[in-house]
Amino acid sequence: MNAPAPEKPAPRISFVSLGCPKALVDSERIVTRLRAEGYELAKTHAGADAVVVNTCGFLDSAKKESLDAIRAALAENGKVIVTGCMGAEPDEIERAAPGVLSISGPQAYESVMQAVHKAVAPPHDPFVDLVPEQGVKLTPRHYAYLKISEGCNNTCSFCIIPKLRGRLVSRPAGDVLREAEKLVRAGVKELLVISQDTGAYGVDLRYAQSQFADRAVRTKFIDLARELGSLGVWVRLHYIYPYPHIDDVLELMADGKILPYLDIPFQHASPNVLRAMKRPGDHETMLERIRTWRKAAPDLAIRSTFIVGFPGETEDDFRQLLDFLSEARIDRAGAFEYEPVAGAPANDLGLAAVDPDLKKARWKRLMEAQQKVSARISQGKVGKRVRAIVDEVGPSVAKGRTTADAPQIDGTIHIASHRRLRAGDIVDVRVERADAYDLQGTAG
Ligand code: SF4
DSSP states (O other), X not given: OOOOOOOOOOOEEEEEEOSSHHHHHHHHHHHHHHHHTTOEEOSSSTTOSEEEEEEOOSSHHHHHHHHXXXXXXXXXXXXXXXXXXXXXXXXXXXXHSTTOSEEOOTTOHHHHHHHHHHHSOOOSSOOGGGSOTTOOOSSOTTEEEEEOEEOOOOOOTTOOHHHHHOSOEEOOHHHHHHHHHHHHHTTOOEEEEEOSOGGGTTGGGTTOEEEETTEEEESSHHHHHHHHXXXXXXXXXXXXXXXXXXXXXXXXXXXXXXXXXXXXXOBOOOHXXXXXXXXXXXXXXXXXXXXXXXXXXXXXXXXXXXXXXXTTOOHHHHHHHHHHHHHHTOSEEEEEEOOOOTTOGGXXXXXXXXXXXXXXXXXXXXXXXXXXXXXXXXXXXXXXXXEEXXXXXXXXXXXXXXXXXXXXXXXXXXXXXXSOOOTTOEEEEEEEEEOSSOEEEEEO
């Protein structure tokens, strides 16, 4: 009898995932398809049969990072498949990196898989059971991103995301909740709810009801938050546009159903600049709302994002922003220097561009001011007890995050413990020391 033919090694794909957590979820979906078809993930481009680059096109700096990654993959491998936000405008990629096998926009899973099949044929007998029911996740086992919709209906003048990702498309609540349930069954302890516009969830579906378990659930922000809050894990809300109805979720935070954490990009505080950005709110109104939120949920942590150097921004506008940061006591803030991204309506407002050096100086002043605010808030936690989730366990201390800290973007807490901790454990920690961003303490 002839010896069976030696088993052909599985084809290997090297994967580069750039951009925001929403792009990361797109990468997870492609990787899940690849694994389901029997492809393996390669650690290096050189050791792969092809490379997939999931790009970001939000800012010019992000586009540069994407083009650098594509060129590196071309140099190290030669078979490169490009997808993601920058793929929505292929010309720039074709000019800057000729020779890629295919280019597709965000969420173009089918065309990516077709391009992969063309580059390296799928194995004859894929082992579907290679893939866990919740799909392949690129985050540690104990937390996961839950993308609830795609696209955005807003028209912020500095932003091209609606052009890249289209209008708002919400996933029916039942689908989102079934995915969340699978993740919780698989051991996830923290769900990070993401989209371009989380607060607008369901408006495109007129908040239609959708079946979940034994009940109908409205596809609506507050209804979804309430349902997710009943799954017994941490639920963290991201990318919240400051709509008035956001206030409703504070009650769920006060009841401990949803983490007292709001990732709400305000972008600026000066009424003149916000008007030119086509964004709502102003200094006073936002301060008043934040005071109300903090009354409802005293432990509330606010993360926000700001743009400095928007066309026409004066020193007085910028001063208002710094004053707002301090009065609002924003826990965590990220800031961008305004970039005149091709296609952004703000480029055609006819407002004076802010000098690049002045933009950089304002960015630095904002981050320094924010560091002082964060340091004051952190110092206020010394001697207090905070809840923390463990991310990594070291030989002597564990590293984790409090309810006020999202992965990758916020601070960490270093936890000493008499008992052995594991990743995903949620523990009470007495805070002993603090710096601007990180805390130290002892569990128990
Ligand atoms: S809400 Fe966000 S994604 Fe939508 S247009 Fe504004 S900045 Fe862009």
